[in-house]
Amino acid sequence: MATTCTCAPPTALAAPWYRRALAQRQGHIGASGIDADVTFTPVDDAAINDRVDAGYRTKYRRYGAG
Incomplete structure (x- = not known):
C-alpha cells in the first residue's frame, strides 16, 4: 500500500529525529x-x-501561539 503523508511542523526542522x-x-x-x-x-x-x-494552523489554532 502506497500512501503519501506530507508533514513537517516548523519545530521539527531542528529536531534530531527529523x-x-x-x-x-x-x-x-x-x-x-x-x-x-x-x-x-x-x-x-x-x-x-x-x-x-x-x-497545521487550522488544526492547532485553538492552542494559541508558541
Whole structure:
C-alpha cells in the first residue's frame, strides 16, 4: 500500500529525529494501529508547503501561539 503523508511542523526542522529521517530517507511509522515502512522526501514546492502550513494552523489554532 502506497500512501503519501506530507508533514513537517516548523519545530521539527531542528529536531534530531527529523534531520536523521531526511539523511536516511527511510523509516518506520506506527500510528492508529497502522505500521508502515516509509520513505522521507523533502518537498521544495511552495504551494504544497503553504497547504501543509495552513492545515497545521487550522488544526492547532485553538492552542494559541508558541
